[in-house]
Amino acid sequence: MANIAQPRKIHFVSLGCAKNKVDSEVMLGVAANAGLSITSDAADAEIIVINTCGFIGEAKRESIDTILELAAMKEHGKCDKLVVSGCLSQRYSLQMADQMPEVDHFLGSSDMLKLGTVIAGGADRMLVGSPADWVIRASDPRMVTRTRASAYVKIAEGCNRSCAFCVIPEIRGKQRSRTLEDVVLEVEQLVDQGVREINIVSQDTIAWGRDLRKEDPRKLAELLAAVGDVKGLDWLRVFYLYPETMDDALIDLYANHPKVLPYVDMPLQHASDAMLKRMKRGHGKGRQERVVERLKTAIPGLTMRTGFIVGHPGETDADFQELVRFVEWAEFDYVGIFRYSDEDTCASHEQDQKVDAKTSYARQRKLKSVARVIGRRKNKALIGSKLRVLVEGASEEHELVLEGRHAGQAPEIDGKVYLSGGEATPGQFVEVEITQASDVDLVGEIVSAEDLPKKRKMARRLPLVGTV
Secondary structure: OOOOOOOOEEEEEEOOOHHHHHHHHHHHHHHHHOOOEEOOOHHHOOEEEEEEOOOOHHHHHHHHHHHHHHHOHHHHOOOOEEEEEEHHHHHOHHHHHHHOOOOOEEEOOOOHHHHHHHHHOOOOOEEOOOOOOOOOOOOOOOOOOOOOOEEEEEOEEOOOOOOOOOOHHHHHOOOEEOOHHHHHHHHHHHHHOOOOEEEEEOOOHHHOOHHHOOOOOOOHHHHHHHHHOOOOOOEEEEOOOOOOOOOHHHHHHHHHOOOEEEEEEOOOEOOOHHHHHHOOOOOOHHHHHHHHHHHHHHOOOOEEEEEEEEOOOOOOHHHHHHHHHHHHHHOOOEEEEEEOOOOOOOHHHHOOOOOOHHHHHHHHHHHHHHHHHHHHHHHHOOOOOEEEEEEEEEOOOOOOOEEEEEOOOOOOOOOOEEEEOOOOOOOOEEEEEEEEEOOOOEEEEEEEEOOOOOOOOOOOOOOOEOOO
8 A cells, every 4th residue: 555645744933013923824824735734842943933023132042042952853753845034034034044054944023924835846945035024914825823813913114114123124125004905805814714803003103094095094993993893703903003092993902892801002112201202203302201191091990001112212211210200100001021132233233422331230129029019009900800812721730720811901912811610611711810929920710601613613623833
């Protein structure tokens, strides 16, 4: 009896942000359409793809370390094609090609579909194109990973801002928005696969559609309303809103639409007028205070996430103390705190008054401590309350424990709710009484469970190594 040829195996590692994760899922779709088998074991894969991040120093180091580590599979595993894609190869394609002979193919930040050419064989080594060449479409292949109930949807690529510390426009190009109709079509496809939560992402979400404005006058609120009205969708969450004036229609949507979660993710970066000016943010502390106050007043049950950079050139002790006071005043639910990374192609690199590493580390620790106290207090206030929780599956830390998230917890970046008592299925919503709380996570008992939607096929669950 003749042997039946087994499909070639491919292994993916995705590093960096949620936007990168979507790109990796497109490449997973390309691989699946080409008949390859996806494996979580790098040693068993003939093709290995590393989707890199090149935003800041720590991310670049992680990407390079991962490439070097998996390059060893060409000697000790079955790998015959090592592919590097994403932001790092977009930014440093020539340098990497010269210094990493073990890499067989390089794809940039807009070259996801070119993986098909690599798989087919005979592709050039250098396939890095212009960052403005591509924006995801509903017709592109895509395979959702990690959880069967939640997915990210990119509504635009690139960015038109000129923040002094940021290299994203260089890596990703100018903003290119998807049409409203194409976004809605993709959401409908995902919901049909069993996705119950959609997370909207882009580099500058509040600016969606500005580049289309001559042909289409619709704004973000209209896009979100259209997505929120997709039949079968339960939760709609939005990320990366720039802190400019939010119009009444958008705030009304957050306050009143039953599917749009009252969860605002708005990276503010600093709170000192002097620092915001140096960062070229285009506004001052006063606007930020007004935006925060308006959101808290207008949106019932608001959860607010933000992010700050410490150690930026010119940041004095007085600037930092002003930031600390701002965080204490605003009482954000979640705060990401990052040390400034001195990227040689960003405007901040040319600024004087650099802050030494010891000082920036100390400021990061201090601000994290302040945010942690606020988070712990808010979490403990939830003890005894009942929350609607989306079940995601077995805990990676405790095999016999289920985990999920309530509306105020975004996937992969906020805390979790660990579930005890009762039974539930991934993709199911349950009512949970909170019994314990830590700085980040909650523990609760299942009180009741909602029925799963009928006639809906759950999306395939796949491991995607290295996502953050």
